[in-house]
Amino acid sequence: MTDLSEPIATRLDAVRQRLRAAEAQYGRQPGSVALLAVSKRQPVDAIRVALSLGQQAFGENYLQEAVEKRAQLADETIEWHFVGALQSNKTRAAAEGFDWVHAVDRLKIARRLSEQRPQHLAPLQCCIQVNVSGEASKAGVKPNAVSELAHAVAALPGLRLRGLMTLPEAVESFAEQRSAFRQLRVLQEQLIDEGLTLDTLSMGMSNDLEAAVAEGATLVRLGTAVFGPRPEKSS
Template structure:
């Protein structure tokens, strides 16, 4: 990566942060209440290094083999690693041992494996339950009416800290429709909080629906393209 590319990433980060702060103001959100997760999947280690130099420290990865290579290459960097892709049973140990967050828990079996495999010397693994608010058959996530029992089960596991809910809704351009999907997730979380669960994270919103997500209470937005540019072709898993 050359200096010009690194400068572009730094500039992109400034732009996205400004968009987040402006949306906070427009929708009466507290300043700083929305965090940026830079989605670095398929982008090289040098791109992550450029983002770190520009003050970004939370990164999301979807593909475990690729993420592991990056983690090992950046062992000395100050990074909070988030695993945001679908998680299979045979990959839970690597996530439990090497990540700070996992965003796509949608089965009790996966949560139990993550909890059991989380090293005792580490803090509990922060996790979000993925909810399929749009009911798309092609996407992972628990159905909205199944969230409550799963959330209470996950919250009881000693190796995990349930932080909240995550969704990847159907891609639509209508702003009101975008808001409706995110509102559904926010309402589900509010119900869980009323039931006594201590939740503080709504992981929702990406490059094309960031504004709607913030309007409906997102606390963490997952932004890739607007930070790093178009993704290279997939080469892992």
């Protein structure tokens, strides 16, 4: 763990400074944007280092990997977020083992998560993934279908709908980055006007963090910016 401590501490400090600078620049309250450290393919020791530095929320993309990590880190207090695409035959592991699911984009998935959430646990916190860029390769509900899905998800007893999530098309222009995130913010404002209680905009990664903060992100998802390059997949 010693070999990981210094580089992760340096990266995590830089990310936190970057977040605080963006908050100040765009008139956000200090500390209003939380960091989700995406730890997919990172070793358990790297997560322990980040925990020792005050990071408690971690995001995973692969269920089996996450289940193994949770078992190894059972002695730690961790807020686990599932941020990957979720197939209907794998919802039980997400419902039983995570605190948050970020990528709900179908009512079928939401219903299964609700039904499979153990009753002794708090409702599963979730976000609806919206495909704001309209990319065929990306998951997410279309913007014009968000309202119907959001109201249906909010009514499910095992879930608590917290807000919206997006992974927009990667673009270099800051204005274009802001435009994509603005779409998500406007959609959420419309849902709030319709009576839903929402407080989370999960948007922004290392290349567009500032644009996301400018448009109201409350949670940004960063992986290699915190942990460094991901180890190669084992064969």
